[in-house]
Amino acid sequence: MGTSRNVERRTILKAAGGAAAALGLATTTACGGGDSGSGDGNVTLRYAWWGGEPRTIAMKKAIAVFEKKYPKIKIKPEFTDYAAFWEKFQTQASGGNPPDVFQNAVGFLRKYDKRGVLMDLKSQADAGNLDLNNFRNGVLANGQVDGKQLGIPVGANTMALVIDLKAFKKAGVEAKMGWTWDEYFDALQTIQDKLKIAGDTGYFGIMYLYDLYLRQNGKAFFTDSDLGFTEDDLTQWWADGYKRVKSGLVADPKKIEQVQPKSGLSAGLAASEFTWDNFSIRYEGEGESDYGLAPIPTTDGKDTGQYLGSLMLSAFSGTKHPKEAAQFISFMVHDPEVGKIMGYDRGILSTTEQYDAFVPTDDQNKGVKAYEEEVAKAGVLGKITPHPSGADVVEAAFLRIAGEVSQGKTKPADAAKALFSEAKAAFAG
Amino acid sequence: MTLVKEAPARPAKKRSAAPAAGRRGRRRENIAGYLFMSPWIAGFLVLTAGPMIASLYYAFTRYNLFTPPEWVGLDNFTTMFQDPRWQKSVEVTLKYVVVATPLKLLLALGVALLLAQKRSGQGLYRAAFYMPSLIGASVSVGFVWRALFSDDAIVDRTQKVFGLDVGGWIGNPDYVLYALVALSIWQFGAPMVIFLAGLKQVPQELYEAAEMDGAGPLRRFWNITLPMISPVLFFNVLLESIHAFQVFGSAYVVSNTQCGPADATLVYTCYLYQKGFKEAQMGFASAMAWTLVVAVALVTAVLFWSQKKWVHYEEAAK
Numbered sequence: 098m099g100t101s102r103n104v105e106r107r108t109i110l111k112a113a114g115g116a117a118a119a120l121g122l123a124t125t126t127a128c129g130g131g132d133s134g135s136g137d138g139n140v141t142l143r144y145a146w147w148g149g150e151p152r153t154i155a156m157k158k159a160i161a162v163f164e165k166k167y168p169k170i171k172i173k174p175e176f177t178d179y180a181a182f183w184e185k186f187q188t189q190a191s192g193g194n195p196p197d198v199f200q201n202a203v204g205f206l207r208k209y210d211k212r213g214v215l216m217d218l219k220s221q222a223d224a225g226n227l228d229l230n231n232f233r234n235g236v237l238a239n240g241q242v243d244g245k246q247l248g249i250p251v252g253a254n255t256m257a258l259v260i261d262l263k264a265f266k267k268a269g270v271e272a273k274m275g276w277t278w279d280e281y282f283d284a285l286q287t288i289q290d291k292l293k294i295a296g297d298t299g300y301f302g303i304m305y306l307y308d309l310y311l312r313q314n315g316k317a318f319f320t321d322s323d324l325g326f327t328e329d330d331l332t333q334w335w336a337d338g339y340k341r342v343k344s345g346l347v348a349d350p351k352k353i354e355q356v357q358p359k360s361g362l363s364a365g366l367a368a369s370e371f372t373w374d375n376f377s378i379r380y381e382g383e384g385e386s387d388y389g390l391a392p393i394p395t396t397d398g399k400d401t402g403q404y405l406g407s408l409m410l411s412a413f414s415g416t417k418h419p420k421e422a423a424q425f426i427s428f429m430v431h432d433p434e435v436g437k438i439m440g441y442d443r444g445i446l447s448t449t450e451q452y453d454a455f456v457p458t459d460d461q462n463k464g465v466k467a468y469e470e471e472v473a474k475a476g477v478l479g480k481i482t483p484h485p486s487g488a489d490v491v492e493a494a495f496l497r498i499a500g501e502v503s504q505g506k507t508k509p510a511d512a513a514k515a516l517f518s519e520a521k522a523a524f525a526g
Numbered sequence: 527m528t529l530v531k532e533a534p535a536r537p538a539k540k541r542s543a544a545p546a547a548g549r550r551g552r553r554r555e556n557i558a559g560y561l562f563m564s565p566w567i568a569g570f571l572v573l574t575a576g577p578m579i580a581s582l583y584y585a586f587t588r589y590n591l592f593t594p595p596e597w598v599g600l601d602n603f604t605t606m607f608q609d610p611r612w613q614k615s616v617e618v619t620l621k622y623v624v625v626a627t628p629l630k631l632l633l634a635l636g637v638a639l640l641l642a643q644k645r646s647g648q649g650l651y652r653a654a655f656y657m658p659s660l661i662g663a664s665v666s667v668g669f670v671w672r673a674l675f676s677d678d679a680i681v682d683r684t685q686k687v688f689g690l691d692v693g694g695w696i697g698n699p700d701y702v703l704y705a706l707v708a709l710s711i712w713q714f715g716a717p718m719v720i721f722l723a724g725l726k727q728v729p730q731e732l733y734e735a736a737e738m739d740g741a742g743p744l745r746r747f748w749n750i751t752l753p754m755i756s757p758v759l760f761f762n763v764l765l766e767s768i769h770a771f772q773v774f775g776s777a778y779v780v781s782n783t784q785c786g787p788a789d790a791t792l793v794y795t796c797y798l799y800q801k802g803f804k805e806a807q808m809g810f811a812s813a814m815a816w817t818l819v820v821a822v823a824l825v826t827a828v829l830f831w832s833q834k835k836w837v838h839y840e841e842a843a844k
Contacts, residue, residue, distance in 0.1 A: 351677070351787070354696065354782075354786075515610070
């Protein structure tokens with residue numbers, strides 16, 4: 098019975114696919130006979146990324162540079178914001194039609210590797226189509242899973258604390274390397290006492306920050322296939338967080354919610370916010386104050402638990418043009434011209450060619466560069482912890498459930514229980 | 527009898543008095559009709575019936591879009607009924623339906639009563655009140671709503687004048703659903719137009735007779751208008767409740783695609799969407815969809831059953 102239904106379903110899907118393909122063909126034939134195949138040797142690659150408008154403008158410039166140097170390869174761009182990107186990608190990939198090359202992140206590597214979507218780029222490197230040399234600080238490892246090279250990092254970034262410089266100065270508190278969590282929360286208290294504003298925008302809902310805290314204590318958010326902490330750990334983390342919302346050290350979540358997509362920090366609701374360092378560039382444009390990067394608080398006065406995260410480029414395992422896809426990726430991560438165009442938009446440029454080519458001129462980019470160099474020099478950088486398949490779903494659940502805790506809608510213990518149950522389902526899916 | 531010889535395959539049609547040419551003409555007409563309908567029929571089969579059958583099958587499978595669906599029987603349904611977020615989504619949806627539908631219909635009827643009276647500029651008013659229904663489903667209105675009901679926005683400021691400091695509805699899990707209710711009520715135009723049409727059908731002599739008997743306006747409304755328009759009211763209740771059960775766009779946009787804060791706007795379809803497209807649990811999502819179909823069918827059935835008690839059709843009155 099199952100098979101006959103399957104056949105029926107397939108027929109229906111084929112019919113639907115046929116109709117879509119017919120429509121698709123109709124549009125592509127207009128531009129060069131749909132020759133993404135062979136013939137005259139011209140190849141068209143679909144390239145997808147997520148991000149805001151500035152990234153798209155820069156990316157299109159970079160693509161133009163590539164197309165000039167490789168006249169036989171045409172790039173067809175596809176872009177959306179982060180959430181829409183993965184919803185679209187999932188649908189495309191399940192239909193066997195994902196983009197040839199796409200932006201990727203560590204939380205999605207295992208998930209799509211497990212589903213057979215990602216190309217192991219090692220073979221292309223061996224064939225000489227992709228250069229795996231000159232990556233800085235061992236960041237290339239971010240794209241490796243179980244001995245496979247599934248992504249090539251374009252930029253590297255690390256978690257940081259973005260602070261409202263004016264507010265910190267006015268309150269007379271200083272953020273220094275190696276400060277402890279107690280010192281951090283004392284600083285928030287001082288800010289609240291002196292300036293009557295909250296100190297933090299809601300640290301306890303950020304999965305990547307909790308990961309750092311766990312790493313400082315010898316654990317990690319994820320293991321290869323599971324969560325790397327206990328329900329009690331999380332209950333404690335969220336109970337403390339809620340206590341600080343109640344006392345006003347952390348901004349009112351109701352207000353934070355409503356300024357979105359603006360951040361609570363640039364909206365002036367709090368004096369500091371944990372985020373990835375390359376995101377810090379947005380604050381200057383959004384907010385009224387001056388913003389700077391400060392070190393991550395520690396447990397032992399030394400270890401921040403930090404590592405270099407990164408955005409990467411991956412290729413579809415079933416692409417008809419593996420060679421060209423690899424050439425494109427290689428060019429995008431190594432070409433100095435592209436580095437100059439993209440800047441630190443996706444993190445500090447990951448290859449030495451691009452890193453050397455781009456010299457930041459504005460304070461924000463200079464600040465990010467200085468911060469990363471300082472962190473690297475402090476020798477605190479560890480290796481990235483693995484993200485199992487389903488990590489993306491867990492991250493979304495973490496943020497959502499933390500939101501319920503901060504609004505007083507769920508007790509920390511129940512919330513931790515809920516996260517563990519949702520994580521279990523996500524890892525099984 | 528020559529006819530039978532010519533077409534022995536269809537002796538049953540002998541009864542028909544129509545000449546052969548006429549029958550052939552009608553058949554040709556039918557074929558033309560089907561031909562004209564064929565894009566719709568094809569669209570229905572491929573885009574509606576096909577996916578529906580597929581989703582019914584998926585409802586009994588575990589299906590992550592990548593690996594072939596795996597038959598799990600009723601597993602999706604049992605997990606669903608035990609899932610606290612699913613329960614929350616049912617609760618939120620019921621609350622929305624029960625609050626938004628009557629309020630919207632009440633306003634629609636009220637305005638329809640006002641607009642049914644002959645006044646100058648009537649057409650303009652009708653158009654103006656209907657307008658929100660035309661643009662109501664758009665994403666941009668969702669954004670406008672978000673802006674209106676946010677912290678320190680116009681609604682919040684107005685409230686503060688009256689000493690009600692909520693700090694904006696959008697970020698507050700206790701209030702945000704009512705912002706959606708307000709959005710639904712604001713789009714009362716469609717049921718209003720239907721009410722207007724119903725009000726026009728009420729024979730004037732009934733009012734005249736009632737007036738002569740000394741019935742006041744309230745009495746006339748209660749004893750004449752309401753019973754006379756009850757079929758229209760029934761239609762509106764039915765349609766609007768079904769719509770309310772399926773609310774999605776406004777919840778999705780107003781809550782910044784999160785159906786929150788704290789799952790406060792986690793309406794049924796929003797959770798379904800999250801399960802299907804964010805978490806890739808298509809089997810679960812399909813099970814949810816069919817549960818909704820059954821639930822809406824039940825509500826419809828109950829409404830149809832109840833109409834015997836309160837809906838008056840003219841045929842019955844005669």
